[in-house]
Amino acid sequence: MSHDQELRDVARLYAEGRITEAEYEQADAAIRARMPREGRRGNVVPLGRVRSLFPPKRRCRSPDRLASLERRRTIAASGPMPPGLACRYTTGQLAVLGIVGDEIAVSGACVLTIGEIAARAGVSHRLAQDAIRLAELDGLVRIEERPRRGDRNLPNRLTVLSREWSAWLRRRGRGGGCRNARPSDRGSSSPRAERPAATVLTLPGRRLAAPQAAPPAPPRPALAGEGDRSLSAALERFQRAWANRE
Numbered sequence: 001m002s003h004d005q006e007l008r009d010v011a012r013l014y015a016e017g018r019i020t021e022a023e024y025e026q027a028d029a030a031i032r033a034r035m036p037r038e039g040r041r042g043n044v045v046p047l048g049r050v051r052s053l054f055p056p057k058r059r060c061r062s063p064d065r066l067a068s069l070e071r072r073r074t075i076a077a078s079g080p081m082p083p084g085l086a087c088r089y090t091t092g093q094l095a096v097l098g099i100v101g102d103e104i105a106v107s108g109a110c111v112l113t114i115g116e117i118a119a120r121a122g123v124s125h126r127l128a129q130d131a132i133r134l135a136e137l138d139g140l141v142r143i144e145e146r147p148r149r150g151d152r153n154l155p156n157r158l159t160v161l162s163r164e165w166s167a168w169l170r171r172r173g174r175g176g177g178c179r180n181a182r183p184s185d186r187g188s189s190s191p192r193a194e195r196p197a198a199t200v201l202t203l204p205g206r207r208l209a210a211p212q213a214a215p216p217a218p219p220r221p222a223l224a225g226e227g228d229r230s231l232s233a234a235l236e237r238f239q240r241a242w243a244n245r246e
Contacts, residue, residue, distance in 0.1 A: 003035045068122035075099065075121060082168045088138065093131035095121035100132070100141065100158055105169040110158040132158065140165055 014024035062068040072095040080098030103110040118128040135141045140162045146154035
């Protein structure tokens with residue numbers, strides 16, 4: 001006789017009044033003590049812990065949490081969204097949307113998996129999912145599911161719906177807001193272009209004078225004894241010329 005049948009017989013005897021409540025509890029406990037551990041009725045498997053044929057999922061963790069934190073903050077601080085939209089999201093959510101926006105700016109749509117987006121943004125898998133769903137609720141992105149019958153589904157396709165964010169991504173792709181650097185002409189062999197002459201501004205009832213040239217430098221003062229030597233040389237030249245005349 002099986003243990004389950006013994007339990008049913010004891011319960012029937014107690015229901016018919018053949019045994020007392022104390023006897024019923026004692027017999028039930030004795031039968032359950034002889035039952036195998038995995039076969040006891042009281043050993044109920046909690047919901048969510050049912051054994052499965054598939055291996056348990058591994059919990060994804062970053063090998064370097066400090067590097068992930070730095071990457072997350074760097075992407076969020078790079079301006080992935082306009083300030084009016086970025087103020088709605090946290091640093092981690094901005095990092096996720098920054099990865100999505102960069103992929104859309106390059107390819108026109110983001111078809112990365114949640115794991116790839118989370119790894120690039122330096123956030124968890126759940127945070128990446130929540131950020132994308134929140135952006136969908138705000139009307140910023142459109143999520144297109146791509147199921148396949150009899151096979152694994154393809155990653156969702158994300159596109160931008162917000163015109164403001166789309167214009168922001170186009171400006172970022174062109175490097176908007178910065179002037180193009182002009183090479184300096186120092187050290188080049190090509191001659192410099194001559195500057196046009198300064199023009200004289202004329203105001204009503206008043207004329208601005210043109211800039212005057214700088215005054216000439218004063219003569220160098222003679223050193224001590226230099227005047228006597230020059231006078232003696234001039235006198236010698238005069239005497240020599242007078243002697244030659246005679």
